[in-house]
Amino acid sequence: MPESSLLTAILMTPLVGALAMMCVPSERRDVIKTMAAVFTGLPLLLSIFLYVQFDRANPDYQFVEFHSWVATFNINYHLGVDGLSVPLVFLTCLLLFLGVFSSWNINKATKGFFILLLLLEVGINGVFMSLDFFLFYVFWEVMLLPMYFLIGIWGGPRREYAAIKFFLYTLLGSILMLVAMIAMYLYSGNVGAADGGIGQRTWNLITMAQIGLQGGWAGAPAFLGMQFQHWCFLFLFIGFAIKIPVFPFHTWLPDAHVEAPTAISVILAGILLKLGGYGLLRVNLLCFPDVIWAGGGPTAWATGLALLGMINCVYGAFCAMAQKDFKKLVAYSSVAHMGFVLLGIAAANEAGLAGCTLQMFNHGTSSAMLFLVVGVIYDRAHHRDIEGFGGLAGHMPMYSSVAFLAIFTSLGLPGLAGFWGEAMALVGCYEVFPKITVVSTIGLIVTAAFFLMTIRKVFFGPVQDKYKDYPDLDKREWTCMVPLGLLCILLGWFPMLLLGWMNSSIAKVVEQVRSF
């Protein structure tokens, strides 16, 4: 593969945009918004190009870029994508682009908002592309700060509480991740070529995966009676689990969602949660395959992961059912949906990982749509109380159709994208953990129950006078939702459009994990 700068182009375009935007006077709102659209639109086009150019049959990293950065500590600017990251890069670019349009009405410190939004895109894309653990970590933190300000400044009434909660929670995870990362870096120097290492300290994720595959971590000193790789796995898991979010680290999510402005909720649910799942796949599973799978069967750790996934599915769904706030309900439904991601990872087989990755992408579109839906009604009614609505289907037919599409995708109706992720995760998990899978299906019923209750209360029933004058979707809102809606339907019937890109990488991961 010849050296290509496509990834850097995708990564750095928003940064250039942010820098350019700084030179624009803050009163020129239109210019700023147009610039934001352009500088998120360009990466979107490039990511589509990347998606098309990507060689599906090749399970290795492609479009790799390698430049030395801090030679003393062997830190490199090392980018590359495989089947697991390409769809997520595309999703990031798409949602950020739509996010710009859905925040067109932001008039409070517009310039700052869009600069932060562009920086956020840099951080997220960087995480998905990094093959150097240090770089990964840097981008991970880069993403954190814009998010903090975006919630903390442009959020709802309790924005400071939510932003600080989000920040501290993620920071806790980052610190654990940092500890594990440094430990891995330090120990990697002791691993020779025979055990997959290169005999010198490295942050390279590919080398680390190689060490994991060759069982090279086993030589590291145990601590408090637990092996090195288990400690690292645990610390990294907590770091990623907070992002996913896994019970009991999920409580930042409802608060952050409720307070965040619409576009930020969309990005938060659509992409940020996926970073956790992606990290689990990319780092935990690849670098420490023997923690999940040993002696031809799942380990206690895998069972624990599956149990947490089950709790997420059932618990999240039940919690969602009790919510009165539409946005909080959607937030808890995200918790339930991300449970399937964990189930798939715990199973660590093709079907399970396919379910996990499909679920990540499809939840990205469906939950993003749901938050847009909530945003639309909040813009009009200035409240989100489910009990307070009724009969919206009568005079907002377009809006209701889109909302139904989002809701039914989310509750996993076959024929729409959401089904395949859940079904595949269950298929995969059933092979390994039949009992846990059976319990998890309760979540399917409860999810249907609370979404249908929402439909009944918000969209059905007699049309109320106070909502009679609400306009249906305007062009801007419609444009935001149409691409997502199309993806929901298209991927419902042609999941291979996504899975085809991921299969070879998934197969590689499974092969590595199952070799233990």
Next chain:
Amino acid sequence: MEFFETTRPVWYALLILFLPLGAFCFNAFGFRTEFVKKRGHVVPLLGIGTALFLSCSLFKSVVFDHHGTNPEATVAEDSHGVAYDDRFVYWSTEEGLSFPLLEAGDFQIVAGILIDNLTVMMLVVVTLVSFLVHLYSTGYMHGDERYPRFFAFLGLFTFSMLGLILTDNLLLLFCFWELVGLCSYFLIGFWFQQDDPPKASMKAFLTNRFGDVGFLLGILLVYQLFGTLSIPGLEARLRSGEPIPALYNWDPHTLCTLAGLLLFCGPMAKSAQVPMHIWLPDAMAGPTPVSALIHAATMVAAGVYMVGRIFWFFTPEALLFIAVIGMMTAIIAATIGLVHNNIKKVLAYSTCSQLGYMMLALGVGGYGAGIFHLYTHAFFKACLFLCAGSVIHSVHTEDMREMGGLKSKMPVTYKTMMIATLALAGVPFFSGAFSKELIIEHALYWGVHGGILHFLPALFAIVGAVLTFFYMLRLMHLTFWGEPRNKERFDHAHESPPSMTIPLLVLATLSLFSVGWPIPFLGGHAIPEMLPSPPSAVAEALPSIEGGEHGHPGLGYILTSFLVALLVLAVGWLLYRRTYKDQRPGPDAWVRRFPQSYATINGLYFFDEFYQATVVRAGHALSRTFASFDQRVVDGAVNMVGTLGQALGRLHGAIDKTVVDGLVNSFWHLSHLLSRMFRRLQTGNVQDYLTFAVAGVVLVSLMVLFLGS
């Protein structure tokens, strides 16, 4: 061209499948155009009409042109027509025409089309009823503000239902299964501004969701056991005699039974079997054409179709369970039909009861009987519903106590409904007679070949048949016969327009000419003979099942059941005469005589109350508990960590302030204190200063004086 010639069935099937979808898309996306707003029915009617024509053509080619063409048929032909292996089977995947929908490692979903006798029969039923309902709706829904949307949903439903029939894969079947549920949801809730439809639609979807989760788990288990979800592939795998693996320390037989029962959860909910029938009567809140199409003729029969489709998969234990459930449904729903006063709900319970018959038939091994009853039932029950719709359209109420004497006002509706009633009751020479007799026949056969308890299905079926005749006569009596009970409504009653009566006439004809009889143009074969019972495939893979072959009742059973049917009609008629004609003892007397039973039946056996008290309450309680747990304990812990951190911070700050800073500050404090003390001396009065100065001098002098030496 030759390629198209050899693979013709698949193109037919695809056209049949996608024409309704096209109609849906046309109406759904073109809803702003004037044409769709004004004439929303045109494109759907054309689409479904073409699909109907193609279905009939496919039916003809499958049934006539390929009948008995397999020279290698291994099972001998007996009195019941075609041998199983002799039927026409077209499996597109086998021909290389398939679409790999999903692929993840070993797990593959390949979409193909499976066409056999069962498929084409269902295709004709669905497209025909759907077409007639489309036609009927142009009259019934005329003037509704969401007229085009109604047709869009009908199209989407027809597409899903056809997909369900044509697919060759269990998981895809599940997909279409849920899609028909979705259409049912939207169509029940079509008049969402009212109070009941949204509730009913939600109830329908959720009840089905329970069944569907069981279905999905069944699919997972099947995949786990056999590694394939393709229906013909599964059958081949079972018939290959390859041993079934044992999982989770269970023997294969139990596993197969379990898989069968889990799969049956789906049909149990979809075909409204006790105890999951509660949604069907409520679903009558939807428009009547919808009730006729979805909740009488097609969707609710999908469960029966599904059981028939994988009939060879059920172990004897699973079949026993199916028979018991069917039996309970047949009798329980029939008794409720006796007392209800809502015309549509009586018909809904009747549907429920008839679906119970079908399940019963399948459970006792009467495959052809069950499927054939599905076929006849689809026409006469659709006819009954459409007639009921015609009546409702005319008198604007569903309460039969407000009707009466409509016979003269609505002659066409009356006559067609009478024909359908007789068909449902099983009067000879009407379509229902043949199918119902077949069921009783098989139930009797099963009883004879089993223990004494095995006679229960037959007994229940016979009692149910009596009740069926009775409640249908009661319905006719309350609606059409006797004196009008509400003068005003009676005066406004009128016959429906031709767009509504033509479908009635067609359906009545289909119930009258009992198409099941061996008539010449079907090549001398009756429809049930077209549907050879598949020998149990599970038995071929499991040595523990003996004699998987279901026997066929002989002539003796046919005669017996014929006599039984006559007896049933006689008893039903007598009961009706005594109750309604002679008013001796009269309906009220019955109620007085059996108050307890009446209360139970009138309370619908308290299923709703039971679920409300258990499942619904438990769900809400759990959700409240979990939510408050989440807020108090989990989030509480997080906030406590936060508070603790803050407290620690404060403590730290306090230490910093008191100890570290305190030390520094104490100097200041001391000097401050001293200065405050000494400030007192600074009176600003020179005299005082002088005094102090003198005192000082004196003091110093004294010190020098005494200490200095």
Next chain:
Amino acid sequence: MTPDISHYVFIGSVMFVLGVFTMTSRRNAIYILMGAELVVNAAALNFVAFARYRGEDLSGQMFAVFIIVLAAAEAAVALGIVLQLFQHFPTIDVSKSNTLSE
């Protein structure tokens, strides 16, 4: 008995003590001025007495003369201040005019 140095010093110290006592105990500005005169003159007395005792030159007497002149000037200025004070505050009680303190 010829008076020797001790007598002069005794007289001087008595005058000094009386002067100081007057200065500290009296509230009236005039009395305080008088006390001050006493103290100053006690000092002058001492200068003269010690000059005589040493008997070398007339520096002590010179100091006394300066002191007398100074005392006169001082008295003139002080009386002026007292007059001003009286015009500012309707009293010459010094403890009342304490606006400089605090």
